[in-house]
Amino acid sequence: MRGVPVRSHLEELLGPVALVVGAALLGTLVSISTQTYFTDTLVKVAIVVALYVFIGNSGVLSFGHISFVALGAWTAGVLTVPPAEKPAIMPNLAHFLLHRHVGNVTSLVLAAVAGGIGAFVVGIPLMRLSGLAAGIATFAVLEITHNLLQYEERIGPGLNAFSSVPETTGLRQAAIGAVICVVVAAVYARSRFGRLLRATREDAAAARAVGASIYRQRLLAFTVSGCLAGLAGGLYVHLLPVQIDSVYLDLTFLTLAMLVVGGATSLLGAVVGALAINALDSWLSVAENGTSLFGWHINLPSGTAEIVIGIVMAAILILKPSGLTGGRELRLPRLPRLRPRVS
């Protein structure tokens, strides 16, 4: 769209990036053991932003994105386990993978590529579907990926955890990854393709009437978000020893809930939702081991974190179904608006 001032491009990027960078800076102030929570949160931000690119812009629910996170994690993991240790954790690994070894950055790029290819291949048939059929079909993709990765020991550790993958995802790498995801998501959302896809979300018939191909736009968004999900998976496997069940149902539900709690139709919502739920979760996990707040000593029984998170998520969805941000992007205060608001 011509005539949109540069300022509003920056504006939409400003909020999410500032939040991510702020969280990362906050993470540098705390002890190393607490820092892990911040790093983990930033990886979750990357995943939720990846979800937003497809779900937020298309309005179609996908339960399958965690399979692209898993693909990314598997790619980066298999290629960075030191060759000497491969036979120990992956005894049945295919021959051509046994001696391949790449560096940290290359593995992340390949993770993104794997996620993107996976999403593209899956998307070719699946993007014809909408509504519940699309939701269930993407769920089926998650089930199939989980099932195959669990038992295909030629391409990964199967049921074992990805131990001895170099732990290169510190606070800095997670922050850079999250910012990359946010920037890609913002650029995509602002592009002609992002706008067309949102048009199909708002009124499929009208968008079709002006020549937008719902199928192609959805496929593109699915591929882009698959790339980002793959990247996030790469970051994840470099953070902790990922195991097949850590990239399955729980992560799917949690990240989806974060997206909807934040406000699914905006990038800011994705980031806010991920940060808010993770902050609460991290704080509660710390409190389960005993902590003090405003001079009160708190020691929650273990298992409370999940319960409180569940209650909070349900409460937000019931009280404010459009999410914490109402699905809007950040707007700096300005003079009375003369043109209609976009998105």
Added chain:
Amino acid sequence: MTLSILNISWQTLADGLELGAIYALMAVGIGLVFGVLRLVNFAYGQLVMAGGFALALASQWGWPVWAGIVLCFAVVLALSIAMDVLVFRPLRGHSPAVMLVATFAVAFLLQSIALLWFGSLGKIATSLAFLNRPWAISGVDIRKIAIVAVAVAIVCLLLLQLLLERTSIGLHMRAASMDFATSRMLGVRASRVISFAVLLSGALAAVVAVMLTVQSPLVTPDFALRDTIVVLAGVVVGGLNRLVPATLGGFAIGFATGVLGGALPTNQSQYLPTFVFAAVIVVLLVRPRGLFDFRRTVERV
């Protein structure tokens, strides 16, 4: 004795029928609520899980079987009502995505509570274990539960059919699931219909809990979670908009899972979810409106 052509034993066939019957009941439970609320209740599996824990506790306390079943019904119905009042009502009329994700949150919450109370190892429900013993019918051994499950499912579905066709509340429910707004204008009480549907769906969850605990007596916090996912897939494959196709879809996926699980050789049966869900994708691509939905409607602007 086997069906030699397909290499399927009668027990496998019975397992398929049993799982199909149980899944058909779950499908009806999910379909009833979807009909009036347009809400896919993902937390349905957790209702079954709660019922399972009620049965396990009852058998741990040494209660007689009937008391355990009563407790199971009481717990599941109370939980259904609470879910209706606290979650479904406030969310009525919101977008399907928000409602679905809200039921995720509820499912997650209930699972966490179960984890806190009962631990991840779960409890064992033993009081109905005698139903697991085989019954010899003309030389073929079939576990009693398979027969019981099929019989119970048929009775439940017939009763439900009577209720929907012959009572005024059933008429109201059918009207409401056809067109909620219009039926309200014609005097159908919205909240009464919804509460009734939720209660019916809860009662079916309790029945399912009883039968699933016989089939797999170990009740863990993620009990029935996988079954819910499979049933949801089956329901959508069958056609969620109407009850009969949804039920058929649930039965079909249960039957397919049960038979394939028994018929595949061990080195392939670990890939059972892949086969089942690949079939789900194929059916959805060929018939996105549902396998058993034969009406022809064209979306108009």
